[in-house]
Amino acid sequence: MKPLSLIVRTGCNLFAWFMLVFGVNVVVHGYASPGGGFQGGAIVATFIAFLLVSYGGEKIHSWVNEKIYDLILEETGLLLFITLAFMGLPTSFFYNFFTIPWEAYQQTGRLFPQGTTAIMSIAVGIEVAGALSMVILSMFKGIRLVSDRQIEEEPGHDR
Amino acid sequence: MIGNAPFFVVGLLFLWGLMAIFTQKNLIKIAMAITILGSSVNMFLVALGYRTGGRVPIHFLEGDGGPMVLPTPQAMTLTAIVIALATTALILSLIMLIYRHYGTINVDEVRRLRG
């Protein structure tokens, strides 16, 4: 995939970051509004798709370290999620252990983030952002192998 | 009658997807057919939960009057969409690998396993 024209790249420079911020916004407000972890995470992952389309593959692969997505983002999300699930355990698995009582809403009229649900939504958002970026990057790598028609030495099956 | 229109569409889409899976020869088209199949089922779930004149089932976005639309099928649909996304990504990756091994994505030529 070759880099696109200057106009596209400039547009990407301008708007890709807003995409990122918008995705994070959807994730953070996901507990009580349309959207949530998965949707926000998917929006965040389009950031990588943006860069990939406008700047082309070689540059992206020199810019990003896949470990960031693979290890840091995905692992953080997954571990945060399951830790929260385990933390409710003395009562029950997935128990919402620091929910704000309904009375608080009735007194103030404000809907507070509902305990673990909000954090789990963020955890899912982090995980999905990492995982979908990984999917895009690794599928792109696969395309490159096909288009160059060189079957490189696979690390998989060494017999 | 008109209230049942979504279900007819669901039926048509489902049959369409199923037919495409059995008749198409191109692996990418088969992947598309699977996606259509999944979408038709998702549409079925959402249509099930709809109530005429219903409100948004979100606490601070609801309007006035009417019953609330059922949120459970929507949650189910979201789950099904997530699963469908994972499967689609996997199917496309498998097609890429098949293309690398066989040099074709015609179903008739991808037949090393038989008998």
Next chain:
Amino acid sequence: MNWTDHLPALLLAVPLLGAFVTPLVSLGGKMLRNTLLVVTTFVTLVIAFLLWKDVLVSGTAVYVMGEKVFNLTMPSGMKLPVRIILEADAFSAFMALCGAIASFAGALFSLNYMEGFSGMKRYVSLYCLLTVGMLGMTITGDLFNFFVFIEIASIASFGLIAFWRDKAEAVEASFKYTLVSQVASMVLLLAFGALYGKYNALNIAAIGSLLKFGFMEKIVLVFIVASLACKCGAFPMHMWLPDSYAEAPSGVSCLLVAVSQASLYGLVRVCFSLYGVTMGASFIPWVVILLGLASMFFGVTMAVVQHDIKRLMGYHSVSQVGYMLLGFGVGMLVLSDAKGMADYGFAAIQGGVFHMFNYTMYKALLFLAAGSLYYTTGKRDLNDMGGLARKMPYTTFMFVIAAAAIAGLPPFNGFVSKLLIYESSFAVHPSLAAIALISSVLTLASFVKVFQTAFLGPEQNAFLSVREVPSGMLAGMGVLTVVILAVSLFPSITMSYFVEPASKALVDQAGYIGAIMGGGM
């Protein structure tokens, strides 16, 4: 609060945790990762065993995710259960235990078998996820969660079947399985959605208590039976099964057997606990019986002509699934008929339940043995093998036990369950038992062929340097051998403590519904 109350949730949480921490632990090296795999599957096995014991002692275990009280299925003022509910009765716990044993054996086997391959981080992660999916299918009390777990298991198995992605056959098998499995899952979700639309509930017990058998329910039942029969590899849609079982790494084939049994569990659970007596004694039971007969017969006839050892075993899987379908079909036929039930129906269900366990054990062992042959010789074609009995005495011993068990030779466990199925199906119609017997004879014939060509005969020059497989692989096979021998040597204990409670729980629809619907009132 007693910690044993949390066993149903822990059964899913522990392998899930294992799958999630794998990438992190893999940073610490190979040793740590292997330890993680074995420890996770072993802890899961222990939990499954404790759950099974707990269920036997204190009845059906119900677990409500995220509720203030773990077994409050219906908070006050609710007519239907809310939240995600796990329900483990004796049959579910039985299946979970059976799957956990297969998972542990496959994990031990994989340690040495997959030693030389890269990407083991993903392998371990997906293996744990596959275990989660399989266990979740067996203990969930909820139709939609059944769908979610079936999809978790499917996606993990797509990845694992295509693990050797530089082999064209593996990728092709995985793609084939993906197609069949996705169509089946979508049909399943359509059926569950229809049930939800009519009864406003997804809980199996809640729908079961409301269900009235009408036209829509009939269509839904046909959809569910068709899709789950397809998932467990019954005859008309079996073509994915030999391919994917043959091309997956052997440790995975061993677990895939348990996953297909979990699909069969779903089929049986829907037929017995959701529909139960209302299903009537006509159409669906005969469909299940005919599916069973067809898969039994065609599976084994196709297996006899195979010369690839793992494909041969894959076709035998099709045939063995037929026995269980036959047993359960006969049981469904007399579900509303108390006399027939006492005479032969319960025996048929017992036979089916016991055969599910036996099949998982010996088929897993056979796949592991085939994997050992592939590991040492690098070949899967029977024509290229020979004289391996002297080189690999332990593998040979275990293969003989498994082959004898699958062929239904008298002292072994396969004999007991097959006998129960023959007897009961004979009471319905002699020809059913006749076809089952013919299939059994053909099974014996084909395994004699495998044994004779692979293990007996003169030593071949190509295999002079062949040694016994490493100890991890032997340990994996040893676990299953010990289970098979234990079940074979103490048939009366096994039947009364193991199989009978499971069969009773399966037939007892009111008990399954009451555990959820009676809890909160």
